[in-house]
Amino acid sequence: MGETVLKMEGIDFSFDHQTVLEGVDLEIQKGDFLALVGPNGSGKSTLLKLALGALKPDRGKVSLFGVPLRRFRDWSRIGYVSQKANSFNRDFPATVREVVASGLYGKLGLFRRMKKEDWKRVEEAIKQVGLESLSRRNIGKLSGGQQQRAFIARALVSDPEFLILDEPTVGVDTRSVDEFYRLLAHLHRKKGMSLLLVTHDIGVVTTYVNRIACLNRRLFFHGDTDEFVGREKEVFTAAYGHPVQVVEHAH
Amino acid sequence: MIEMILHYGFMQRALAAGVIIGVVSPIVGLFLVVRRLSLIADALAHVTLSGVAAGLLLQKQFPAFQALNPMVSGMVFSLTASVFVERLRRLYRSYQELAIPVILSGGIGLGVVLISAADGFNVDVAGYLFGSILAVGESELWVIIGTGVLAGLVICFFYKELFALSFDEESAVLSGIPRRLVHLLFSLVVALVITASIRVVGILLVSGLITLPVAASLQIATSFRQALWLSVLFAQISVLSGLAAAFYFDWASGGTIVLVSVLILLAVAGGKRLIRPGSGKTGAA
Ligand SMILES: Nc1ncnc2c1ncn2[C@@H]1O[C@H](COP(=O)(O)OP(=O)(O)OP(=O)(O)O)[C@@H](O)[C@H]1O
Numbered sequence: 266m267g268e269t270v271l272k273m274e275g276i277d278f279s280f281d282h283q284t285v286l287e288g289v290d291l292e293i294q295k296g297d298f299l300a301l302v303g304p305n306g307s308g309k310s311t312l313l314k315l316a317l318g319a320l321k322p323d324r325g326k327v328s329l330f331g332v333p334l335r336r337f338r339d340w341s342r343i344g345y346v347s348q349k350a351n352s353f354n355r356d357f358p359a360t361v362r363e364v365v366a367s368g369l370y371g372k373l374g375l376f377r378r379m380k381k382e383d384w385k386r387v388e389e390a391i392k393q394v395g396l397e398s399l400s401r402r403n404i405g406k407l408s409g410g411q412q413q414r415a416f417i418a419r420a421l422v423s424d425p426e427f428l429i430l431d432e433p434t435v436g437v438d439t440r441s442v443d444e445f446y447r448l449l450a451h452l453h454r455k456k457g458m459s460l461l462l463v464t465h466d467i468g469v470v471t472t473y474v475n476r477i478a479c480l481n482r483r484l485f486f487h488g489d490t491d492e493f494v495g496r497e498k499e500v501f502t503a504a505y506g507h508p509v510q511v512v513e514h515a516h
Numbered sequence: 517m518i519e520m521i522l523h524y525g526f527m528q529r530a531l532a533a534g535v536i537i538g539v540v541s542p543i544v545g546l547f548l549v550v551r552r553l554s555l556i557a558d559a560l561a562h563v564t565l566s567g568v569a570a571g572l573l574l575q576k577q578f579p580a581f582q583a584l585n586p587m588v589s590g591m592v593f594s595l596t597a598s599v600f601v602e603r604l605r606r607l608y609r610s611y612q613e614l615a616i617p618v619i620l621s622g623g624i625g626l627g628v629v630l631i632s633a634a635d636g637f638n639v640d641v642a643g644y645l646f647g648s649i650l651a652v653g654e655s656e657l658w659v660i661i662g663t664g665v666l667a668g669l670v671i672c673f674f675y676k677e678l679f680a681l682s683f684d685e686e687s688a689v690l691s692g693i694p695r696r697l698v699h700l701l702f703s704l705v706v707a708l709v710i711t712a713s714i715r716v717v718g719i720l721l722v723s724g725l726i727t728l729p730v731a732a733s734l735q736i737a738t739s740f741r742q743a744l745w746l747s748v749l750f751a752q753i754s755v756l757s758g759l760a761a762a763f764y765f766d767w768a769s770g771g772t773i774v775l776v777s778v779l780i781l782l783a784v785a786g787g788k789r790l791i792r793p794g795s796g797k798t799g800a801a
């Protein structure tokens with residue numbers, strides 16, 4: 266058994282007396298690729314924010330790489346692409362390079378400037394998401410899918426061991442979605458990265474992930490993909506309150 | 517000719533003050549504009565007015581404060597207010613700009629009350645309202661130099677943190693950037709720069725010097741670095757024109773500086789449409 270990347274135990278959370286999460290236990294081992302699914306408003310993004318310490322749970326414990334969140338400081342081991350990444354100011358004067366580089370700033374720390382090798386890492390991350398020809402373009406002038414890839418490059422540039430993505434494929438065309446999942450599969454298999462992906466593409470994702478968690482206030486399923494595939498109707502009916510059409514992509 | 521101009525001590529001081537302010541104001545302005553906080557400059561300038569009035573009042577009432585430069589009390593007031601702006605901003609998550617009118621009207625109100633309580637000063641309050649670059653005194657120049665050095669250091673050392681926080685605050689914080697510290701230092705720098713700029717452009721026009729060169733640079737810059745250099749360039753052109761106009765024609769320096777900035781903005785926006793027709797940001801879809 267490998268290292269535990271993320272461990273959440275007995276998480277309760279509410280926004281102004283409205284209970285959003287109840288008794289959630291989530292665990293991600295090193296090398297896992299977990300898909301977190303659930304209907305709108307089921308608390309997926311909230312759970313990620315709790316995992317990252319942006320929100321504090323009412324009850325329960327969170328630890329990252331075996332360290333309680335309170336004491337965790339190694340933020341560069343984690344990459345995060347927020348669901349709202351795409352709602353930035355379109356007229357912001359910044360190139361793709363500048364935005365991707367900002368993913369390194371936390372790791373560099375105060376008082377350290379970008380060096381040549383840091384810029385090389387920036388170029389590599391941009392290449393990894395296939396944006397090298399656009400690296401000096403203004404980020405606001407890119408298409409939605411290209412912007413999304415730039416944000417993934419920003420999360421990848423610090424070479425994280427654990428990547429957290431909140432609905433990264435919204436607004437991305439079908440071909441780019443497939444390409445995007447292949448990139449994630451590559452990071453997972455070749456680089457041994459652990460991934461936590463929030464998504465609504467349930468059908469597509471079962472081909473890539475090895476773990477699935479289904480959330481609607483509490484967890485309705487948390488286990489291996491193989492086990493899930495046989496029980497998906499029953500899990501979805503319980504979690505969504507009605508059966509869910511699982512759309513498979515033609516490959 | 518330049519030698520002749522620099523023969524005058526007041527011209528040397530004016531030039532030094534103008535160049536320093538023309539570098540730091542647009543840089544601070546760029547970070548404010550991209551975070552949609554450019555009106556903070558206005559709010560803090562008006563708070564400075566009440567600080568200046570308080571200083572003048574102290575001078576008048578208590579001989580012990582004769583040596584106090586009203587710019588210093590102005591600075592104390594705007595530093596305090598800048599900390600409050602950050603607090604107020606956190607109080608209203610989605611109406612962050614609400615902090616600005618609160619501070620602005622509070623500052624003006626207090627300033628006006630203090631001025632009326634003093635029943636007239638023997639210095640010209642208008643000099644603070646509209647600025648007069650040729651009247652920069654020796655002690656004021658030192659305040660401006662100190663501000664320039666401090667602002668330069670904070671921006672150099674925290675450039676990457678400021679950029680990351682301006683572009684995407686949530687991700688920046690989650691990547692481990694100390695938001696509070698950086699915001700606090702930056703708001704203190706904003707307050708210092710605004711107070712220092714008042715001598716050059718005046719309370720009523722400070723926000724023009726802080727935002728107009730940035731507005732022009734945003735029309736054409738693709739990268740943040742470009743926006744930075746262009747806004748400094750535009751600000752320098754404006755400040756030097758204002759200085760020349762004040763020296764040769766006795767025009768108000770602050771007014772000239774802001775007018776030249778407006779002309780640059782119009783020229784840049786117009787030139788952009790000429791070169792790339794249809795690429796302008798027209799807003800209407
Ligand atoms: N800042 C907030 N203040 C108050 N309530 C909130 C806030 N953010 C989210 N909520 C509430 O918490 C619940 C869970 O929201 P969350 O964003 O975690 O859902 P989600 O599963 O990510 O949904 P989606 O699939 O639409 O992204 C929702 O009912 C929402 O109304």
Ligand SMILES: [Mg+2]
Nearest residue numbers: 309310311348
């Ligand atoms: Mg969400």
